[in-house]
Amino acid sequence: MPTGQVSAQEMQSTRRPPGFPREVFERIAEGTRRGLRRLVAEAWDVGIDFERAIYELSLRERFISELDQQIRENAALARAAATYAIRHHRKQEDINSARRSAEEGEWLSGVNQPVLAEYQDCRRELEKIRDARLHEYAAQWERYLSALQSPVAREVRTIWSYLQSQLWAPEAAPTEEDGFRMVWDRGPHHLQVEVLTGDRYDWFYRNRETGARQSEEDLPVGTYSSSLDATLASIAAA
Amino acid sequence: MRELLTSGIVLRMAKERKGLAPFPERPRIEDFEPTEQEKQNPAAKGHVWISVFDRSRTTSAQIFAIRRIAESSRPVFPLPVEGITAIQVEGRTTLYVARDPLQEPECFQPGADGHCGIGDLARRSGEPRAVIKDLCSQLVDAVLILNEISFSETASDE
Numbered sequence: 001m002p003t004g005q006v007s008a009q010e011m012q013s014t015r016r017p018p019g020f021p022r023e024v025f026e027r028i029a030e031g032t033r034r035g036l037r038r039l040v041a042e043a044w045d046v047g048i049d050f051e052r053a054i055y056e057l058s059l060r061e062r063f064i065s066e067l068d069q070q071i072r073e074n075a076a077l078a079r080a081a082a083t084y085a086i087r088h089h090r091k092q093e094d095i096n097s098a099r100r101s102a103e104e105g106e107w108l109s110g111v112n113q114p115v116l117a118e119y120q121d122c123r124r125e126l127e128k129i130r131d132a133r134l135h136e137y138a139a140q141w142e143r144y145l146s147a148l149q150s151p152v153a154r155e156v157r158t159i160w161s162y163l164q165s166q167l168w169a170p171e172a173a174p175t176e177e178d179g180f181r182m183v184w185d186r187g188p189h190h191l192q193v194e195v196l197t198g199d200r201y202d203w204f205y206r207n208r209e210t211g212a213r214q215s216e217e218d219l220p221v222g223t224y225s226s227s228l229d230a231t232l233a234s235i236a237a238a
Numbered sequence: 239m240r241e242l243l244t245s246g247i248v249l250r251m252a253k254e255r256k257g258l259a260p261f262p263e264r265p266r267i268e269d270f271e272p273t274e275q276e277k278q279n280p281a282a283k284g285h286v287w288i289s290v291f292d293r294s295r296t297t298s299a300q301i302f303a304i305r306r307i308a309e310s311s312r313p314v315f316p317l318p319v320e321g322i323t324a325i326q327v328e329g330r331t332t333l334y335v336a337r338d339p340l341q342e343p344e345c346f347q348p349g350a351d352g353h354c355g356i357g358d359l360a361r362r363s364g365e366p367r368a369v370i371k372d373l374c375s376q377l378v379d380a381v382l383i384l385n386e387i388s389f390s391e392t393a394s395d396e
Contacts, residue, residue, distance in 0.1 A: 133261070204368045
């Protein structure tokens, strides 16, 4: 047999290297597929935090995608090493080893791709449910706001009239100091606007990924800084 | 001397729901803001702790019983101690979880020995309000989500 060629038996062992826990990976992949489908099916009933779940899914997507990129690069390198070994008449053991590495990487990437697609589909489904819920919620919020009994109700309505062109209806609650807080979370963005008694308000922004923080305190209601505007624009673009 | 936790899960009971939220089950900033009672806890020795329970010693049902609140009437949020003790804002040390024995008569109730406090959530003199907003928002993020369902199933889930 010429150098660089392998027998059918060797090819078989290359495709299914002993000890490689493929079944484990396949079980994980299948479990993930089933788990994600169940998540979408039950999401509405179990009342999950959609923004958080969507964000967690997007982080996993990013992780798997980056991992897969690395695996495919390693597989391509191993494939190139096998070709090099064949051309330079290296030992059969080296050729087989490089081929095994390449095939394992290609196989693993083949497992990753459908899992990644499941994550993407699941996230899109949850986004649709979230958007539907936020659409319904917007009307509830407007009713709540128009009937709000709070020492700062007028100020809350004034600030909301400014924010509503950029943001969706917030999570909102009165504070223990007779003020009122509105909160928005999406992806890496977290924003709080707290209306205080005395016609003033604070805002606080934190980016979960970059760690960036911005805030201003005791601003007169009706004034909006360029810093707040820039923050609103970045959230609206998310 | 504080007895600090370094691992495990602690449970924080949500406050009574006020206001409006599109996703009512999610933890909110106010769930982690100290109550007036929590601000007065002498065991914190000048710090401010919010009340939590060590999940290895106290169940959710026991928390409701200790607090004399109808069972399951509010969410109870699980937080990993490692996640809490990683929370920091500039100019402050990280948060911590300390054991905080309950006083009589609560201390005689089942599960009372799991009571702990997360500190320090005291706003210092001259400190911007943003510091506490920041800490509370990070505590919200530390809550373990999807504790009822997960992104993956095992074969035994079938």
